[in-house]
Amino acid sequence: MSRIGKKLIALPKGVTVKINPGALDIQGPKGKLTQRIPPGIAFEMIEGQLKAAPVRQDPELGKFHGLARSLVANGVLGVTEGFKRELDIVGVGYRAEIRGKQVVFALGYSHPVVFDIPTGIDIAIDKQTHVTVTGVDRQLVGQVAANIRRLRKPDPYKQKGVRYTGEVLKKKTGKTGAK
Numbered sequence: 001m002s003r004i005g006k007k008l009i010a011l012p013k014g015v016t017v018k019i020n021p022g023a024l025d026i027q028g029p030k031g032k033l034t035q036r037i038p039p040g041i042a043f044e045m046i047e048g049q050l051k052a053a054p055v056r057q058d059p060e061l062g063k064f065h066g067l068a069r070s071l072v073a074n075g076v077l078g079v080t081e082g083f084k085r086e087l088d089i090v091g092v093g094y095r096a097e098i099r100g101k102q103v104v105f106a107l108g109y110s111h112p113v114v115f116d117i118p119t120g121i122d123i124a125i126d127k128q129t130h131v132t133v134t135g136v137d138r139q140l141v142g143q144v145a146a147n148i149r150r151l152r153k154p155d156p157y158k159q160k161g162v163r164y165t166g167e168v169l170k171k172k173t174g175k176t177g178a179k
C-alpha cells in the first residue's frame with residue numbers, strides 16, 4: 001500500500017464532497033470541481049475526512065493509490081484556496097492585454113498572438129508584462145501557464161520571451177563572446 005495513499009484528507013469547513021462511481025464532486029467557496037478517480041480505488045467518508053483505499057489487494061493498484069489520494073487532496077485545496085501561476089513577459093515591445101475571453105500577446109512576431117482563455121481559468125495582467133493565471137484545477141492552471149510560456153519560450157542568448165516568475169535562465173554567450 002502507498003504511504004501517501006494511507007493519509008486521510010481533512011475537509012475544511014464549507015467543502016462538500018459527493019462520492020460517485022469513478023469520480024468525486026468537490027464543492028467549496030472558490031468553485032466546483034469533478035475529479036476522476038483511477039479504476040480500482042474507492043473513497044469513503046470517515047468522521048469528516050476522506051480515505052482512499054484499493055478495492056482489492058493487488059500490487060498493480062498500489063501505484064494508483066497515492067495518485068488518487070493526491071488528485072483529490074489537490075481538488076480540495078483548489079476549491080478552498082485556489083491555485084496560481086505567474087509569468088513575466090520580457091523584451092522590448094513585448095506585452096499582453098485582455099480582450100473579452102481572449103488574451104492578445106505582442107511577442108515580436110509580425111502578427112499579434114491570440115490566446116483563448118479556457119473555462120474555469122481567470123487571467124489577470126499587471127503593467128502589460130506580468131500575467132497571473134488562477135483557477136481551482138491545479139492541472140489546468142499549470143497547463144494553461146505552460147501553453148502561454150510556449151508562445152515565446154525564453155531565448156538563451158538575449159533572455160527575451162515569456163518565463164515563469166522567479167525562473168532562472170542560464171545565459172549563453174554568442175559567437176563573439178566565445179573567445
